[in-house]
Amino acid sequence: MPTKTVSLALGAFLLTATSTLAREPLAAIDWLNTAPPVANIPPTLLQEPPVAQSAHGPDITVTPLERLLPPVGLVPEARTGLPITLWQGSPADQLAALIRDVPVYDLPAMQSLLMTLLLTEARPPFRDDDQILLARLDRLRELGATEPVQALVQEAGPTQSPARFDRWFDATLLNGDEERSCAALTADPYLMQDYSARIFCAARRGDWPTAALMLETADALSLIGKQDMAILDRFLNPDIYEGMPPLPLPASPTPLEFRMFEAIGEPMPTTMLPRAFASADLRDIAGWKAQLEAAERLTRSRAMNPNQLLGLFTDRKPAASGGIWDRVEAVQRFDTALNTQSAEAVRKTLPAFWSAAQAAGLEMAMADLFAPRLAKIKLDGKAAVIAWRLRLLSSEYESAAATPPDQTRQSRFLATLAKGEPASDLAASPQEKAIVRGFAQESEMPAAQNLLLDQGRLGEAILVTMKSFSHGADGNLEAAALSLAAFRLMGLEDIARRAALQLLLLPRGS
Known part of the structure; x- marks a missing residue:
């Protein structure tokens, strides 16, 4: 018609x-x-x-005479x-x-x-x-x-x-x-x-x-x-x-x-969807539990600033018990203890807090958040060991290396690693020995990365080294040693130290 x-x-x-x-x-x-x-x-x-x-x-970089595209970032x-x-x-x-x-x-x-x-x-x-x-x-x-x-x-x-x-x-x-x-x-x-x-x-x-x-x-x-x-x-x-x-x-x-x-009033739960969908649960229309779960998921992939996670964790009192609510309570109790600067309060709350962080794979985020304040509290015993290892996972690892909580072989090895000079006489496990090889002064750039750097392909060389390190973390100890050496020789010393510390302190990463 x-x-x-x-x-x-x-x-x-x-x-x-x-x-x-x-x-x-x-x-x-x-x-x-x-x-x-x-x-x-x-x-x-x-x-x-x-x-x-x-x-x-x-020493000299030769650039082809082609139009340079604008940088983006x-x-x-x-x-x-x-x-x-x-x-x-x-x-x-x-x-x-x-x-x-x-x-x-x-x-x-x-x-x-x-x-x-x-x-x-x-x-x-x-x-x-x-x-x-x-x-x-x-x-x-x-x-x-x-x-x-x-x-x-x-x-x-x-x-x-x-x-x-x-x-x-x-x-x-x-x-x-x-x-x-x-x-x-x-x-x-x-x-x-x-x-x-x-x-x-x-x-x-x-x-x-x-x-x-x-x-x-x-x-x-x-x-x-x-x-x-x-x-x-x-x-x-x-x-x-x-x-x-x-x-x-x-x-x-x-x-x-x-x-x-x-x-249309039929919202989908995001927990089984790709990680990007978790971002939708950070909006104000989502409930607090959904926001917390989304924030944890995004923080684990390093896609979210830990300070935002802490803001959600301390936003209000837990609504129930069990699961994520127990983590919220543990974080809040520990945060309060740090604010009081009471060593006894920190000693009592630190183990439960760290266990909760480990259960959720949030060790790195919690280390980033609490290491500076925790360094000011004098602890002993089990709490001192937990606090020291937490600080080794943070950006303050080098200052933490100066004050190990005890003189065990493992603590001394971790301290030397944090200083960038892991002691070969303290290395016991095959993984520790591979790390020592990666930090040896005589270590050389792997051939693949050497060729890429000669061609001015720095970004690609870094990515290739990251791929090699993932094989090292999966058990290929030669790849672990070579990738750590490559990071250091490319000037990425901080990356090498933190990656090696994480291999030893975290169960296959976090």
Whole structure:
């Protein structure tokens, strides 16, 4: 019928047409060109100059006469200690694969180093075609760092390609900041081929008639699958489906599906979803327990600043007992004890606090948070040993090395390692002996990394060494020794010491 034909034609126009005039407002949207401050920038490791006595690198760097692409990153090179030429010289596809795949699970020093590499300001390689930026964004999302994903792509320019926009749109959905991306999509619908996103954004800005018309047209033209049609129909017409059975949950939901299920009153639990979805539980609309569980999950991957976790842990009194509530109580009691500066109060609360941190895999976060205050409390016995080992896991490991709690062989070996000179006569286990080899003065740069450094491929050399260290942590002691030596000879002494200490103090990392 004519009315239907006109309706479909108009809907098709809304779905596909974008005139030159429709693109012009993008230049007027100021925040598209400026990345806003990010509240949750994870801490980076390389904030001080390297302390190694030797560093490998050619005296002269030869740069091809090609157009230099602008550097992109959230943390300046002055803070990370990494040059903006970090990625240049490497084949983009090979480098992107390393960024996406380098294993860091349960290896806190490697997690922090990877986060530093992903966030540092650096130029992409020549002939990059956006591969490195997209790989950085994908790995940040995999780690759960959705706020840095949003900020990084906003700095680079989220509307310059559909691939960038896809990642930005997903991040804004998980961060509860979709007004930004929806405004850009409304101005330029060609940024996404997903009609569900266009319909969602139309409804999000309150234009329900346009959203309904686009849904009708997309259905008639078979542009949306049945599952998405069912969600969108309930999203746009909640009254019609009141009292109806819930929809089946998708096995691998997209951030858009996640938010639409939430909007129709059928929120998905995030515990079984990829880590990036945990970010959605940090919003104010989530309950305290969900926020705590999400914060723990993100802190374990080093995607969240430990101070934010502590803020949630101390926000209010535990609502119940058992599980996470026992951890909250243990942290609060220990925090209170430290505030009183009473050695007796700390002695009583420290063991339960540390056991709770170990059970949740939060040793590194708690060490970062409490080591400075704990260093001021004089303890003895079991509490002194726990406190000392906690401090060895923090950035204050070198000052802790000066005051071991006892003179056992293990404590003396840990103290020498923290000083960067692990004593061979104190090394007993095969792992300790491998660490000694990695710190030996006569150790040499492995051949693979040596070749990469000769070619000016520093970032790739670091990633290759991280991959080697993961094999070392899994039991390949020769790989452990070689990777520790490589870190030190590249000037990453702090990384080497902290990684070695974590191998000995944490059960396969944290």
